[in-house]
Amino acid sequence: MRDKKDFHKLSKLSGDYLKYETSKVLTWCGNCGNYGIQNALKRALVLEGYKKKDLLMCFDIGCNGNGSDKIEGYTLHGLHGRVLPVASGCALANPKMKVIASAGDGGTFSEGINHLVHAIRNDYPILFIHHNNENYGLTVGQASSLTRCGAIMNGTPKEVTIDPINSLDFVLSLNPSFVARSFSGEIGHVTEMFRLALKHKGFAYVEILQSCPTYNKMTPDIWYTKRIKMIEDKKDYDKSDIWQARRIVRDMENEIWLGLLYENKKKSNFFETYPFRKGVKTALVEEVRHKDISQFMQ
Numbered sequence: 368m369r370d371k372k373d374f375h376k377l378s379k380l381s382g383d384y385l386k387y388e389t390s391k392v393l394t395w396c397g398n399c400g401n402y403g404i405q406n407a408l409k410r411a412l413v414l415e416g417y418k419k420k421d422l423l424m425c426f427d428i429g430c431n432g433n434g435s436d437k438i439e440g441y442t443l444h445g446l447h448g449r450v451l452p453v454a455s456g457c458a459l460a461n462p463k464m465k466v467i468a469s470a471g472d473g474g475t476f477s478e479g480i481n482h483l484v485h486a487i488r489n490d491y492p493i494l495f496i497h498h499n500n501e502n503y504g505l506t507v508g509q510a511s512s513l514t515r516c517g518a519i520m521n522g523t524p525k526e527v528t529i530d531p532i533n534s535l536d537f538v539l540s541l542n543p544s545f546v547a548r549s550f551s552g553e554i555g556h557v558t559e560m561f562r563l564a565l566k567h568k569g570f571a572y573v574e575i576l577q578s579c580p581t582y583n584k585m586t587p588d589i590w591y592t593k594r595i596k597m598i599e600d601k602k603d604y605d606k607s608d609i610w611q612a613r614r615i616v617r618d619m620e621n622e623i624w625l626g627l628l629y630e631n632k633k634k635s636n637f638f639e640t641y642p643f644r645k646g647v648k649t650a651l652v653e654e655v656r657h658k659d660i661s662q663f664m665q
Contacts (some may be wrong), residue, residue, distance in 0.1 A: 368507075372416060373434070373512075373558075376414060377413060377414060377450045380413050380414070380558075383418075384409055384410070384413045384656070385417070385458045386419060387409045387412065387413075387438055387439050388439060388440060389436065389437055389438065389483055390639075391436050391437050393437055394433055395433065396429060396504075396569075396579075396581045397580065398501065398577065398578070398579075398580040398581055399504075399577070399578075399579070399580060400498070400551030400552070400554055400577025400578055400579075401428065401430060401431060401433075401434060401498065401551070401577070402521040402551075403551040403552060403554045403577075404431075404496070404498065404551050404557060404558065404575050405434050405437065405438060405647070407554045407555075407561055408438070408467075408561055408624070409438065410554075410558045410561075411558050411561035411562045411565060412565075413563075414558070414562060415562055415565050415566070416452055417465060417565070419440040419441070420441075420516075421463075421464060421465055422440050422441060422465050422466075422467065423441045423442075423454075423457055423464050423465070423466045423467070424438065424440060424441065424443070424466075424467045424468075424469070425442070425443045425445060425450050425453055425454040425457065425466065425467065425469070426443065426444045426445070426450065426469050426470075426567060427445060427447060427448065427450035427467045427468075427469060427470035427471065427473075427474030427475075427479065427577065428446065428447035428448075428466075428473075428474065428505070429442075429450070429471035429472075429498070429503070429504065429505045430471060430472060430500070430504040430505045430579075431442055431469045431470060431471050431473060431496075431498040432444055432505075432569045433505070433556060434469070441464075442598050443457075444476075447473060447474060447478050447479075447496060448470075448472075448473065448477070448478025448479035448482065449476050449478075449479065449481060449493065450469070450470050450479065450481065450482075451468055451470070451479060451486045451574065452482050453468075453485075453522075454466050454467075454468035454491075454493050454495075455489070455491040456495060458491055458492050458493045459491065459637070459638075459651065460561065460650065460651045461650045461651070461652045462492065462638065462650055463467070463650055465494070465565065466492075466493040466494070467493065467494045467495075467518060468493055468494070468495045468496070468499060468645045469495075469496045470495075470496075470497060470498065470589060471497075471498045471500065471503070471504070471505075471511075472498075472499060472500065472501065472502065472503065472511035472512065472513045472514075473503055475497045475509060476511070476512045476513060476532055476533075476534060477511060477512050478555045480512075483526075484541060486541045486570055487541045487572065488540065488541060488542075489570075490543075490544050490569040490634060490635070490636045490637055491568045491569070491570050491636070491637050492568060492569055492570070492636050492637065492638065493571070493575065494561070494564045494565055494567075494571045494573065495570065495571065496561075496573050497534070497572070497574045497575065497576060498536065498577060499513060499515045499536075499575060499576050499577065500512045500573055500577045500578065500579040500583060501518070501533060501572050501579070501586055502518075502520060502579055502582055502583045502586075503579070503581055504582055504583075505628055507521055507582060508520050508521040508522070508579075508581070508582030509521060509522035509523075510522055510523050510585065510607070512531060512532045513531045513532055513534055514527050514583075515527065515531055515585055515586070515619075516528060516529070516530060516531070517585070518583065518584075518585040519585075520583070521582065521646070531619075533613075533617065533619060534574060535614065535616040535628070536550060536573075536613055536616050536617060537570055539612055539613045539616065539629060540613070541630075542609070542634075543572055543629065543631075544567070544569040544570060544571075544630065544631045544634040544636070545563075545564060545567045545569060545570065545571040545572060545626045545627075545629070545630050545631075546572050546574075546612065546627075546628050546629040546630075547560040547564060547571070547573045547574070547625070547626065547628060548560075548573070548574045548575075548616075548623075548624070548625050548628060549562065549573065549574075549575050549576070549578035549625050549626075549652060550575070550576045550577070550591050550592075550595050550625055551576065551578070552578075552588050552591065552592065553595075553625070556597075556625060556626075557575060558593075559561050560573050560626070560627065560640055561573065562636065563627055567630070568636050569634060569636035569637075572637070576591055576623070578590075578591065582599045584635065591623065592652065594620070594621060594622065594623045595623050595625050596622055596623065596624050596625070597612055597623075597624075597625055597626055598615075598624045598625065598626030598627070599626055601615075601624065601646070606627055606628065606629055606630050607630065607631065607632075608629075609629055609631075612628045612629040615628070616628065619624065642665065
């Protein structure tokens with residue numbers, strides 16, 4: 368949301384924005400990237416015209432999950448690593464609701480990595496936000512599968528020695544339909560990525576790089592600001608070329624590209640590939656009926 372027109376529009380919609388506010392006290396550490404991410408999400412929802420009744424926001428365990436009662440609306444706080452199957456099931460049961468799921472490193476690339484694979488493979492119609500702070504912040508700074516070599520964490524005081532997973536290269540290897548990346552310090556850019564993802568018909572994967580000021584001292588905000596570049600500034604970049612996207616995400620140290628990195632608008636999402644639902648106007652939740660099963664109980 369770097370366009371001044373959007374700021375003017377948002378100011379006129381301040382009443383709608385405030386409807387997403389709660390009286391709950393925010394409990395994230397000072398300067399945590401989650402403040403910017405939640406702010407950007409609320410901006411994107413308002414600018415795209417979503418009402419609270421039209422949304423279900425699902426949260427995994429972790430620091431990101433602490434936001435489940437810090438935003439007003441229908442929210443669901445699930446088990447660690449299980450937010451994607453829950454969110455996917457909700458989206459399939461009621462496609463009239465927009466489903467948004469959030470998870471950190473563990474819920475995405477450790478406990479939840481199997482669910483991530485199949486959510487991408489099936490192209491379920493949800494927006495998924497990966498909060499990438501390269502550690503387990505809620506459990507006081509343990510290394511995650513994304514923590515960089517050399518990082519000194521509470522669980523590995525003599526530094527991490529195993530290479531991290533390259534998150535976006537992994538996701539792009541699964542033939543997704545939408546992949547974007549942003550940085551929590553660029554709230555306007557995060558807002559733009561969320562708005563694009565909300566318009567996508569399939570599984571929209573958005574990675575947000577964020578610092579963890581308390582436990583991950585290796586990648587503070589300034590580390591990112593020295594390295595991030597905008598994909599819109601890359602000459603002749605084609606966001607429909609998955610191999611080009613895979614090449615640029617391999618560099619995790621010097622040039623970290625932000626923006627809509629890949630989109631396949633031609634890919635059919637789960638509903639479009641499921642022949643039994645073609646032509647059906649009702650949602651699954653509207654088809655629930657009481658059935659007499661006494662004949663099976665004899």
